[in-house]
Amino acid sequence: xxxxxxxxxxxxxxxxxxxxxxxxxxxxxxxxxxxxxxxxxxxxxxxxxxxxxxxxxxxxxxxxxxxxxxxxxxxxxxxxxxxxxxxxxxxxxxxxxxxxxxxxxxxxxxxxxxxxxxxxxxxxxxxxxx
Amino acid sequence: xxxxxxxxxxxxxxxxxxxxxxxxxxxxxxxxxxxxxxxxxxxxxxxxxxxxxxxxxxxxxxxxxxxxxxxxxxxxxxxxxxxxxxxxxxxxxxxxxxxxxxxxxxxxxxxxxxxxxxxxxxxxxxxxxx
Numbered sequence: 001x002x003x004x005x006x007x008x009x010x011x012x013x014x015x016x017x018x019x020x021x022x023x024x025x026x027x028x029x030x031x032x033x034x035x036x037x038x039x040x041x042x043x044x045x046x047x048x049x050x051x052x053x054x055x056x057x058x059x060x061x062x063x064x065x066x067x068x069x070x071x072x073x074x075x076x077x078x079x080x081x082x083x084x085x086x087x088x089x090x091x092x093x094x095x096x097x098x099x100x101x102x103x104x105x106x107x108x109x110x111x112x113x114x115x116x117x118x119x120x121x122x123x124x125x126x127x128x129x130x
Numbered sequence: 131x132x133x134x135x136x137x138x139x140x141x142x143x144x145x146x147x148x149x150x151x152x153x154x155x156x157x158x159x160x161x162x163x164x165x166x167x168x169x170x171x172x173x174x175x176x177x178x179x180x181x182x183x184x185x186x187x188x189x190x191x192x193x194x195x196x197x198x199x200x201x202x203x204x205x206x207x208x209x210x211x212x213x214x215x216x217x218x219x220x221x222x223x224x225x226x227x228x229x230x231x232x233x234x235x236x237x238x239x240x241x242x243x244x245x246x247x248x249x250x251x252x253x254x255x256x257x258x259x260x
Binding site: 003007008010011012014015016017018020021022024029030031034035036037038039040041042045050054055056057058059060061062064066068069076077079081083084085086087088089090091092094095096110112113114115116117118119120121122125126127128129130 | 133137138140141142143144145146147148149150151156159160161162163165166167168169170171172176184185186187188189190191192194196198199206207209211213214215216217218219220221222224225226240242243244245246247248249251252255256257258259260
């Protein structure tokens, strides 16, 4: 049950909401809602006992998973890695990945995709203080 | 008081932690810790009454802010936009931005930078199901 809604669009910006993250459920993708051009970002939840039902890898995109709540395991090229709130997992395109909830509460995370090696500068070298 | 720590590095992946997000404080950047190549991702908190003390814009990077908890305002080219948990704000490079906490509790958010127009494909067109 997606709660994704576009709240506001302006000249050079857009705002969407997936609802309060403390009670987030389902799976929502932001790219189309926000007209993102440099990344795709999704929110996902796995219920207790649930796993992503397939392994996958990527052609050119780096992925970063940020765990918001719950506990789970990422399996990366066959290796299990336990994660919890505040953990961030960077995965190169060609690594085979899957993840599952290993706790009794929802396992909720953000997944960010961006083209590997596309970032040329950031923060102090890309930002302009006014 | 950063709690950022590198937990694990493997062939094609890396795991870091900023600590439990329910009690996150300070400001932490992930790019160097995780060797990210397509994005910079940071976690930030503003205390009650606190604001980012400067306006800024970017040269080439799109930014996406995801609000984890608390309430705040983003000022984008002079326009105030109220945000709360689950809101996501896309901002084009040239938009002048600032943000502040407008509530009584910490205002905590993730900021993602990626090069504008760098994403060529994603999800179904970049992912390979195995």
